[in-house]
Amino acid sequence: MTHTNLSSRLAGALALLAVAAMPAFAQTTASRITPGDATASAGEDVFRSTLEAISTLHMSAPSDSALWERAIDGLIEGLDDPYAEVFTPAEVAAFEEQNTGNYAGIGIQITELNDMVTVTAVFNATPADDMGMQEGDVIVEIDGVDARDFTTDSVSKVVRGTPGTQVTVKVERAGYDQPIPFELTRAEVHVPTVRSGAFDDGLAYVVMDRFARGAVQEMDSVLREYPAMNGLIIDLRGNPGGYLDEALMLSDLFLSPGQKLASTRSRTPGRTGEPTEESWDDRVPPRIPDVPMVVLVDEFSASASEILAGALQDHDRALVVGQRSFGKGLVQTVMPLPHGRQLRLTTGEWLTPLGRSLHRPRASDGRPLPEDVDTFPRIQSELGRDLVAVGGIFPDVPVADDTLTLAERDLLQAAVDAEVPLPLRIAEFGFAEAQALNGAGQAPTLREQPFQAFLDQLVSDGLEQSLLEADGVEDYLRWRASLSVADRMADLGARAEFLQSRDPVLREAVQLLRGAASQSALYAAAARVVEAQSTGDPGAH
Incomplete structure (x- = not known):
């Protein structure tokens, strides 16, 4: 007898022994696992039988709901699509808040x-604004419960709720001996998407997150x-996207009637090999x-950001400065599922007005696949500008972001090691200075005496003086503190002025x-x- 025959016989014998050793209820259950109706595919038939067997017989006694969850996860994983996902009701709510x-x-x-x-901020025309809450108010009680030990997450969970319901918040305010109570009625709140400011010479600066x-x-x-305005900078760095129809309508604000904004190529539902194409024109x-105009992008600018940047770049309407964008040029369709869930699937791809694909292929874990930049297709705009035609938005003027020096990295690591909350201390400094400057009617600036006191506090907290003197x-630290002051005073123009000293991308755009x-x-x-970049000449503006 050959080794192969022996193995086969052993396997068959073990299988028979396994069935014979089943408890009677298991044998009965196994006999019920039979093929489904005649319309089911072989794969569906096997899947249902396997699910029933595991649910009924496996020693871990998994619940049906757990098995279905894992089956759904397996379906999504099998697509090899890093953007496909099934959202729970809580994730749906978080997704809606983020995008709206x-x-x-x-x-x-x-x-x-x-x-x-x-x-630290009170949004206009909201319940808190209407009732007179102010920046600097310290939340000490919510609905009769002491909130002095609450975290920001704890406070958020309690003060948010159904529109029309009430919440009582008590705050401590400088100059008042007793906490101030606010009877507030919850309402729908909209957090602005667009922030704007201006430089002294009339350049407008807009940030979209x-x-x-x-x-x-x-x-x-x-x-x-x-x-x-003498010029406009739209900063899309770090912008992950959102509603694509908003990106199309934004493009419409800057382009001329009849110009193409974007197009899609998608699978025709229920068919393969028959793509459906759709396009949108300016109106x-x-x-x-x-x-x-200048548009700023980086490796985290994705999806709707790339639609806007690509439309303006294709039509020679804006200069793109920064780093290559993320490359998420895929159409994402979100479909409702039972029990409050939603399914997000990739159903097509976006193309710029010139037909450039924005998609950069990635593995299922999101990492970009290897590519040869020298083989990328290229296309020319109407003005004859050479544009890469695949894999995201490539800037017209590539500029790398600033990086930390060795001394700065040592400072940040030492702060972590000494348990000195440096970002928090900077935020506290900015908030205190913003209140003082607002009270004095002054614009954002960095006052020397308070800044030196801030440095002294860092030493008292545990940082070595030698680190600060490196x-x-x-x-x-002056730069970080200046940005914090401007942020707390909601002055984006001042922030942009401060930002330039350490932001080569913004500085290049302004110049x-x-x-x-x-x-x-x-x-x-x-x-x-x-x-000049290609020849190594640093001067040519």
Whole structure:
């Protein structure tokens, strides 16, 4: 007898012994696991039988719900699609809040400062704003419960709720001996998507952190707020996307009627090999047709960000500066499922007006697949500018972000090792200075005496004086502190002025715009910069 035959016989004998050893109830159950109806596929038949066997016989006694959860996970994993997902009801709510900027609450932003949950922003036309809550109020009680030991998450969970319901919040405020009570009725709150400011020479600076509902109206309001702007910078760095129709309508604000905004190529439902194509064209006249524009992107600019940047780049309407974008050029369709769940699937791909694919292939864990940049297809814009035609948005002027020096990294590591909460201390400093400057009617600035007191506090907290005296460290802390002051005073223009000293991408955009009176002049200046980069010449603006 050969070894193979022996193995086969042993396997068969063991299988027979296993069936014979089954308890009677198990043998009865196994006999019931039979093929399904005639319309079921072989795969479906095997799946249902396997599920029933595991549910009934496996010694771990898994519940049906647990098995179904794992089966769903297996279906999603089998797609090898890093963007496919099934959301639970809680995840659906979080997804909606992130993408719409809407939630039900009282309309405040809170931060833990000096070990207390402190109001750091009050949004306009919200219950908190209407009742007179202020920045700097310290939350000490909610609905009769002492909240002095609450975290920001704990406070958020309690003050949020169903619109129309009430919550009582008591706060401590400087100058008042007793806590101030606020009887608040929860309402729908919208957190703005677009923040704007201006440089002293008339350059407008707009930051978009997502494409939420209302983004188009917010951008339109910004454009009307600066009617005499000399240039516009739209910062999409770190923007993961959002609602794609908002991106299309945003593009519509800057392009001319009839110009293509984007297109999609999707699978025809129920069929393979028959793609469906759809495109969208501009319908309204441009808001600022003669204002030169720059768009900033980085490796975290994705999806709707790339739709907007690609449309403006294709039509020679904006210069793109920064780093290659993420490359999420896929159409995501979200479908309702029973019991409050939702399914997100990739159903197609987005193309820019010139037909460039934004998709960058990735593994199921999200890592980009290997690629040869030299083989990328290219296409020319109407002005003859050379554009890479696949894998995200490639900037017209590539500029890398700033990195920390060795001394700065040593400072941050030492703060962690000494358990000194450096980011929190910076936030506390910025908040205190913002209150003082607002009270004095002054613009954001870094006052020397309070800053030196801030450095002394860091030493008292446990940082070595020698670390603060290392080359460049104090300048770094001055920069961080200045940004914190501007943030707390909600002055994006001042923040942008401070930001430039350590933000080469923004600095490059500002320098290019300041030397260009038109979009064509801006492209000419950018071409000189790119040429200088290729030859190693640091000066050509």
